[in-house]
Amino acid sequence: MADHNAEELAPTPGDRATRFFKRADVQQTTLFFILWTALFVVLGLFFYPKWMPTIMSVEMKSAEAIMIWFTVISAPVAAIVLAVATTAFMNRHRGDTPPPDGPAIRTNGPVVAVWTITSLLFALVAIVWGLTEMNAQAVAAGKDAKSAIVVEVTGSQWVWTFNYPAQGIETHELNLPVGVPVTFNVKSADVNHSFWPVQLGVKIDANAQVTTVIHSLPNKIGPIDVKCAELCGLYHAYMETTGEIQSASDFDAWVTAQGGHKA
Amino acid sequence: MSTLDKAHTSSRPVPNPKRSLITRLHMGTGVVVGVIFAALAYYALKASLLTHTDGVADPLSPHDNNIVLLGTMFAWSIGFMAGIGAFIGPWRWMIGKDLTDEEILYLAGDGQGVKRYFKYCTDHKVVGIQYLVGVMTLLGVGGTMAMMIRTNLARPGGHFITATVYNSLVGLHGITMIIAMIIVATGPFGNYIMPIMIGAYDMAFPRLNALSWWVLFTAIPVLCSAWFLGGIPTGWTAYAPLSIQAGPGMNAFLATIIIFAVSTAVAGANITTTVIAMRTKGMKWNRVPIFVIGSTISVALAIPAFPTFMVSMIMTALDRTYNTGFFDANMGGSGWLYSNLFWIMGHPEVYVILIPGVAALMEIVPVFVRKPLFSYTAAVMGFAGIAGLSILVWAHHMYMAGWAPSLNGPFMVTTEMISIPTGLLFLVLIGTMWRGKPWMKLPMLSVFAFLWDFMIGGITGIYLSDVPADSYLHGSMFVTAHFHFTLMGAALTGAIGGLAYWYPKMTGRMLHERAGYISFWMVQIGFNVIFFGMFMAGAEGQPRRVVDYAALFRNSNLISTIGAYSVGIGMIILLWAVIHSWTKGKIAPMNPWGAKTLEWTVPYPVPLTNFDELPVITSDPYGYGKGK
Numbered sequence: 001m002a003d004h005n006a007e008e009l010a011p012t013p014g015d016r017a018t019r020f021f022k023r024a025d026v027q028q029t030t031l032f033f034i035l036w037t038a039l040f041v042v043l044g045l046f047f048y049p050k051w052m053p054t055i056m057s058v059e060m061k062s063a064e065a066i067m068i069w070f071t072v073i074s075a076p077v078a079a080i081v082l083a084v085a086t087t088a089f090m091n092r093h094r095g096d097t098p099p100p101d102g103p104a105i106r107t108n109g110p111v112v113a114v115w116t117i118t119s120l121l122f123a124l125v126a127i128v129w130g131l132t133e134m135n136a137q138a139v140a141a142g143k144d145a146k147s148a149i150v151v152e153v154t155g156s157q158w159v160w161t162f163n164y165p166a167q168g169i170e171t172h173e174l175n176l177p178v179g180v181p182v183t184f185n186v187k188s189a190d191v192n193h194s195f196w197p198v199q200l201g202v203k204i205d206a207n208a209q210v211t212t213v214i215h216s217l218p219n220k221i222g223p224i225d226v227k228c229a230e231l232c233g234l235y236h237a238y239m240e241t242t243g244e245i246q247s248a249s250d251f252d253a254w255v256t257a258q259g260g261h262k263a
Numbered sequence: 264m265s266t267l268d269k270a271h272t273s274s275r276p277v278p279n280p281k282r283s284l285i286t287r288l289h290m291g292t293g294v295v296v297g298v299i300f301a302a303l304a305y306y307a308l309k310a311s312l313l314t315h316t317d318g319v320a321d322p323l324s325p326h327d328n329n330i331v332l333l334g335t336m337f338a339w340s341i342g343f344m345a346g347i348g349a350f351i352g353p354w355r356w357m358i359g360k361d362l363t364d365e366e367i368l369y370l371a372g373d374g375q376g377v378k379r380y381f382k383y384c385t386d387h388k389v390v391g392i393q394y395l396v397g398v399m400t401l402l403g404v405g406g407t408m409a410m411m412i413r414t415n416l417a418r419p420g421g422h423f424i425t426a427t428v429y430n431s432l433v434g435l436h437g438i439t440m441i442i443a444m445i446i447v448a449t450g451p452f453g454n455y456i457m458p459i460m461i462g463a464y465d466m467a468f469p470r471l472n473a474l475s476w477w478v479l480f481t482a483i484p485v486l487c488s489a490w491f492l493g494g495i496p497t498g499w500t501a502y503a504p505l506s507i508q509a510g511p512g513m514n515a516f517l518a519t520i521i522i523f524a525v526s527t528a529v530a531g532a533n534i535t536t537t538v539i540a541m542r543t544k545g546m547k548w549n550r551v552p553i554f555v556i557g558s559t560i561s562v563a564l565a566i567p568a569f570p571t572f573m574v575s576m577i578m579t580a581l582d583r584t585y586n587t588g589f590f591d592a593n594m595g596g597s598g599w600l601y602s603n604l605f606w607i608m609g610h611p612e613v614y615v616i617l618i619p620g621v622a623a624l625m626e627i628v629p630v631f632v633r634k635p636l637f638s639y640t641a642a643v644m645g646f647a648g649i650a651g652l653s654i655l656v657w658a659h660h661m662y663m664a665g666w667a668p669s670l671n672g673p674f675m676v677t678t679e680m681i682s683i684p685t686g687l688l689f690l691v692l693i694g695t696m697w698r699g700k701p702w703m704k705l706p707m708l709s710v711f712a713f714l715w716d717f718m719i720g721g722i723t724g725i726y727l728s729d730v731p732a733d734s735y736l737h738g739s740m741f742v743t744a745h746f747h748f749t750l751m752g753a754a755l756t757g758a759i760g761g762l763a764y765w766y767p768k769m770t771g772r773m774l775h776e777r778a779g780y781i782s783f784w785m786v787q788i789g790f791n792v793i794f795f796g797m798f799m800a801g802a803e804g805q806p807r808r809v810v811d812y813a814a815l816f817r818n819s820n821l822i823s824t825i826g827a828y829s830v831g832i833g834m835i836i837l838l839w840a841v842i843h844s845w846t847k848g849k850i851a852p853m854n855p856w857g858a859k860t861l862e863w864t865v866p867y868p869v870p871l872t873n874f875d876e877l878p879v880i881t882s883d884p885y886g887y888g889k890g891k
Contacts, residue, residue: 025698051802063735067726067802074725077686078718084693085714088632093700098857099633102699104888107638112690119686123679130675130729137731186665191505192598194663194738198804201735205664207599208504209592212665225813229663229738229806231433231498233505234426237809 025087032086036079044071053199056220056245058140060201062133070126077122141215144181148215149263151176153186155193155206158239160226169260174226174243177251181217193239194230203229218245285348285366290381293347297481300342305335329514329583332492336518340481347477348383352470371469373871383477385469388869391455392769393476395762398450399838401443401483402755406834408436413793413827416820419812429810431494431512438499438516439486442523444750445565445612446479446530447758448619453534453558456765459862460552462543462880464872467536475530482522489515498808500609503590503601507582514583517576524573531562531569543861545880552860552884553642554761557622560646561615564653568611575604599666606657614653616750618646620757621688621717624710627764628695630858631707635885637694641687648684652677662730663737671730678728685721689714704856705779709760712787716752720745723798740819741801744794752790759783759837766841767855771867772848778840782833789829796822859884 020026048067055061093099151174152163163170174197176182186195188206196203197216204214221244228239246254252262312327313320323331344350355361362370372379372386379389412432415423424432458466466472489495492512497505506513538559542551579601581587588594590601629636636642655677662671692714701707723745726732736742766774800819805812812820854863861884865873 047799048802051799053804059731060735063732066729066732067736070726070729070732071722074722078722081689081693081714081718084697085711088696088699088701089711091700092703094703098631099700099702101888102632102634104635104886105637105694105697106635107640108694111694112638112641112687115686115690116683119683122686123682126679126682126725126729127676130679130731131672133729133731134672134675191508192502196738196806203663203734203737207592207665210665225804227804227806230502231430231496231500231505231808233496233508234430236430237426237806237811 025091028090029083029087032083033076033079036082036086037075040075040078041072044068044075053225054220054222055201056199056218056222056224057201058217058219059137060199062137063201066129066133070129073125074122077118137215140181140217141183144215144217145183148181148183149177150183150185153184153195153206154189155186155195155228155232155239156189157191157233158228158235160195160228160239160241164255164260166263167255167258167260169255169258171258172241174224174241175251175254176218176243176245177248178218178221178245180248181215184214184216185211186214187211191232192230193228193232196227196229197243198225198227199245200224205230221245221247283366285351285362286369288346288348288351288383289378290347293343293345293477296346297339297343300345301335301339304338305331308334325511326584326586328511329580332511332514333518333580333584336485336488336514337522339485340478340518340522343481344474344477349470349474349477370473371465371871383473385465385473386871387454387458387466387469387472388769390472390476391451391453393480394446394450394454395769397476397479397483398443398447399841401439402447402834403838405436405439405443406831408432408439410827410831412436413824415810416812417824418821419814419817421811424810426810427494427496430496430498430808431489433808434495434498434501434516435486435489438519440750441499441612441616442482442486442519444616444754444758445527447616447755448623448761449530449534449558449562450476451769452554452623452761452765453562453619455769456862457534457555457558458537458541459865459869459873460555460860461538461541461546462861462874462878463537463541464874464877466533467541468533471529471533475526475533478522478529479526482519482526485515485522486519487515489513489519500605501576501579502605503579503582503596503598504592506579506601507591514580517580517583520576521573521580524569524576527562527565527569531566534562535559535566543877543880547880549639550880550883552626553636553639554619554622554626556643557618557625557646560650561618561622564611564618564650565615567654568608568615571604572608572612575601575608578604599661599664602661602664602666603657606660607654609660610657611650611653613746613750614649617754618649620754620761621713622646622757623761623764624713624757625688625691625695626860627706627760628692628701628710629885629887630764630856631702631704631710632696632699633702633887634695634699635887637691637697638687639883639885641694642691645684645687645691648687649681652681652684656681659728659733662733675728675730679725682721682725689717705763705774705776705783706760706856708780708783709756709763712783713753713756713760716748716756716787716790719794720748720752723748736801738806739801740797740805740807743807744797744801747790747794747797752794756787759786762841764856765862766844767851768862768867768869770845770848771851772844772846773851773855775840775844775848778836778843782837782840785829785833785836789826789831789833792826793823793830794826796820796824796826859886 052064150165154161162174186204186206188208193206194203195206200216202214202216204212224243226241228236308331352362370385372384372389415421489512492515493510494512495516496509538555578589582589588596590596590598625642658670658674659678727736727745763774796819800816803816805816853866
């Protein structure tokens, strides 16, 4: 904040800061800055966890963490913009004639530099966070590949079909054992669909003639929803089904009930 | 150009008394010839494709039907352009002649009053007004569709409209709004205001200017015909192979885009050339008003982007007519090829929409805060940086497509880099406001709304660009809310600010202030309510483009629908204000805002050649402020 007014500053650094922060508009901006930061932090910490469905996989946890923490990290940056705007709004001029001219500040090198570097750092945090997380997921998928349960998912207008080759069953509901990594091999029988087991926080398109792959590690027992996230024609909205993340014994019982066998 | 030059230096000649063909053509003759061409094409194509069994005509196959419909639509467009006289000039050139000076002056609409708005008029001010009316019509149609969508989604299990109609509404709302938003600022203000801003007599290619508008005009009935041909089931992205499977209404979509791409290509070439070649004496690049810079960068970005849109539509059309299988995996093609072509257009396109809106606001802030634009260089770098990066980010729409997963990382990097030039745009706006006392007139209100809306749009964009978060959010209502915050909250707010700002110059009257304020608050509050609800629905897990939803999403959808009605009413009030003030508003002084750009130095009505004598520029237009 302090850099906004470099051209006004007195000689010694201590004086400068004191004089700068004594100005009414600076104090006003600081106050709004604190309020806006607080608002965004609360929005991020409170609303997303409240809105998002039960977190039932490692991947879902990571998606939610990004939404929450990126909001919190960006709160001060958003707050600077909104605080300056709010201060200007509070000092607004009404009437049918223009206000008197303000100070002729053409630019301010340090401010532009600090701003650019801040946004660069902010972008880097987002990039590094994202790449690290992607890498972690890719490594985990590779490591878990051998122990993973495989589900062949087929999207067709407008139904999901799940084939468990190792168990020898084919169903329209997606049940999975908890704590066991799962590999979904997804394809389409017709147009594009997008396979979205909601509470697992992963998603991949279903395409004709190619198989796309996505991994997940379910870590909580409970019901899940499966939806289609790509407009696929008339009944796209109804192309959904349910399933359950189950304990190992429940899953085995379900497989048996479906006429399959233990892998 | 030289003729117009002569027109005001010598005594003005009377429009051609000989009544050549050019003076007899107008929109009406265009429609007549267009319909005749369409009918001829329809019957000729049908006759040539029909087969007979035992003397009875077989029904056309879907492929042949597509050929007939596409041919009819293009014939309409070409026929209309012939009927309105678009080809007279090129024809004369071909036979080695040119239009006479009188004819050129006639085409410029000299002394024709209201009639010139219905003619092939080359005056950039007429084209600007035509675009303004066109944009408002498209926004009205698209907005009505949005209201129908929201009405249907007010309650779960709502069957206000059927799934077929709903899916069509989603796609047609999308494409109507995209077309409207692409032209929303560069159409009316880029044509009417921009040439005056740079001190030019007219655009570089006045006839191309008329061409770009009337070609766009021919696309509107084509788009509307989709309704009568069974609608489109694909959304505005028209992903293959759904688009290949789709019924006859899809042809209307394809033809609209192909025609629209011609219009934008022509307009883009015209605007860039005008700004590069026709700035008045002394208008160095660092003295060009920022709106001109923004519009130019925007259309320059459109020039490479839209041809790929056109190509992807032509290839879809070929798949649908001659079974070429470009995008059909079952025939060796690839749906991913389509998605790539589409988004190579689609991501630059959102910045084509955004940049002029922001640039209009940057033009407004210095005037209403009475301070120089903060860091002109940062503003230009911001626009240029966004434009440059935007051609490298398209596959972030395809993170979850399964196409080249190893490229998700690089595309995430380029996408998140865009936050840096975008940050500069915020800095320029708040830097200009810093220590100022903003004059709270309608245009300035939009700046405040923009900062809030674009901030929300920007931050939510950052999570969407991060692959692990996008794997949850992609294809959900969250995405819909995000891009409405950027396209509507930011770009449309900017354009409405521009409308309030330039309205006095374009109509000679002030926009009704009270109606403007009421509309502003209803639209902005309603808008934030709608998309707060939609962020909620998306975070809860509701997919996009669904006609119905589970009970879980009841509250979030109801919130959105309530907000939508507020926006709808607010927009109707704005429309009333625009129409009412056009004829009954307070007469505007020449420079109501005390601005320093050139458009405020010319009277209303703006003379045919804008300036009696071209002005000479000695500084940039932001010399406000005391001290220094």
